[in-house]
Amino acid sequence: MQFEITIEGPFEGIIKLNSKLEAFSPVVKRVPLHGYEHREIGRILIVITGEDRLDRELSIIAGIVTETERGLSLKPGFEIRVRNLAYSEPSAGSSQFAEPFNPIPSITIQPWTPELEHISDPHTIILDPHHAFGTGKHPSTLLCLKIIDLMTKDTSRASNIKGCKVLDFGCGTGLLAIAAIKMGAETAMGVEIDAQAARAAKTNVALNRFSQRIDIKEGSWEVVNDKFDLVLANLVISVLLKTGKSIPSHLTPSGAAVVAGFGENQAKDMKCFFEDQGLTVTRQFTLKGWSAFTMNIDGLVKSP
Numbered sequence: 001m002q003f004e005i006t007i008e009g010p011f012e013g014i015i016k017l018n019s020k021l022e023a024f025s026p027v028v029k030r031v032p033l034h035g036y037e038h039r040e041i042g043r044i045l046i047v048i049t050g051e052d053r054l055d056r057e058l059s060i061i062a063g064i065v066t067e068t069e070r071g072l073s074l075k076p077g078f079e080i081r082v083r084n085l086a087y088s089e090p091s092a093g094s095s096q097f098a099e100p101f102n103p104i105p106s107i108t109i110q111p112w113t114p115e116l117e118h119i120s121d122p123h124t125i126i127l128d129p130h131h132a133f134g135t136g137k138h139p140s141t142l143l144c145l146k147i148i149d150l151m152t153k154d155t156s157r158a159s160n161i162k163g164c165k166v167l168d169f170g171c172g173t174g175l176l177a178i179a180a181i182k183m184g185a186e187t188a189m190g191v192e193i194d195a196q197a198a199r200a201a202k203t204n205v206a207l208n209r210f211s212q213r214i215d216i217k218e219g220s221w222e223v224v225n226d227k228f229d230l231v232l233a234n235l236v237i238s239v240l241l242k243t244g245k246s247i248p249s250h251l252t253p254s255g256a257a258v259v260a261g262f263g264e265n266q267a268k269d270m271k272c273f274f275e276d277q278g279l280t281v282t283r284q285f286t287l288k289g290w291s292a293f294t295m296n297i298d299g300l301v302k303s304p
C-alpha cells in the first residue's frame with residue numbers, strides 16, 4: 001500500500017524543510033496563489049510504501065517539520081496531510097497528475113504549473129486540485145463530464161446545457177462547474193462544505209478566468225437560495241442520502257439533475273430513494289462499477 005504525505009507552507013520555508021527531508025526523496029512544487037494570499041506557497045510530496053513504514057517515517061518527518069517551524073518562527077506553520085493512495089485521487093504535482101489529458105474528447109485538463117501562461121483555448125481547463133476531490137480521473141467525475149457532454153449534443157431544449165444556470169453541489173476542485181461553463185452553460189454556482197476544497201475551487205475558477213460566471217460558496221444547502229436548470233451532485237452515498245432530498249426544490253420546472261458517487265450495485269436503492277423525492281430517473285450510466293443518473297422533476301405534482 002502506498003501513502004502520500006504532503007506538507008504545505010510558505011515557499012521559502014518549504015525549500016529549507018526540503019533540504020532536511022532529503023532522505024525521504026521529497027518532491028517540491030509551487031502552489032498557485034489564492035486570490036487573498038500574498039505569499040508564495042510551496043508543497044512537498046513524499047510517497048511511502050508499506051503501512052509498517054508509515055507510522056515510523058511519519059513521526060520522524062513530523063519531528064523535522066516541527067523543528068523547522070520553530071527555527072523559522074513560522075505562524076501559521078506547515079500543514080501536513082497523509083492520504084492512502086489506494087482510496088484517493090492523485091494529488092496536484094504527483095506524477096499521476098502531471099500531463100494534460102482528455103477525460104472526454106471535448107475537454108483537456110491541463111495540470112497547473114508555475115510556468116503556465118493563461119490558456120485561452122476554449123476546450124482546456126487549468127486545474128490545481130490542491131487536496132480537493134475532482135481531478136477528472138475518478139469514474140464518478142468522468143460520468144458527470146460525459147453526461148454534460150451528451151447534454152450539449154441534445155437538441156431538445158429542456159436538457160440542453162447551452163445558456164443554463166448550473167449548480168455543482170459538492171464541487172470539490174470546481175471541475176464540473178468549470179467544465180459546464182466551457183461546454184456552454186451561462187453561469188454556475190459551486191457549493192462545498194470543506195473550507196480548503198472551497199478555496200481550491202475558487203483558485204481554479206480564477207485560473208480559468210471564470211470569476212464573473214462561477215460563484216463558489218463554502219457551506220451546504222443553507223447557502224443556496226436559487227433554482228437551477230442543471231444540478232450536478234457527485235457525492236458519497238451517505239451524503240447523497242442526507243442532502244439529495246433538497247435537489248427537487250432547487251430545480252427549475254424543466255430542470256435536470258445529474259447524481260453520481262454510488263456503485264452499480266447500489267443503483268437500484270438509489271433509484272428508489274430519488275423517486276421517493278419526486279424525481280424521475282431518465283437514464284442510468286455506468287463506468288468501471290460506478291453509476292450515475294440523469295433525473296428530472298416531471299414526476300412531481302406541480303402546484304397550479
Ligand SMILES: C[S@@+](CC[C@H](N)C(=O)[O-])C[C@H]1O[C@@H](n2cnc3c(N)ncnc32)[C@H](O)[C@@H]1O
Nearest residue numbers: 133134141170171172192193194220234235239
Ligand atoms: C466526490 S467529491 C466530488 C467533487 C467534484 N464535484 C467531482 O465531481 O469530482 C464530493 C465533494 O462534496 C463535498 N461535500 C460533502 N458533503 C457536502 C455537503 N453536505 N454540502 C456540500 N458539499 C459537500 C466534499 O467535501 C467533496 O469535496
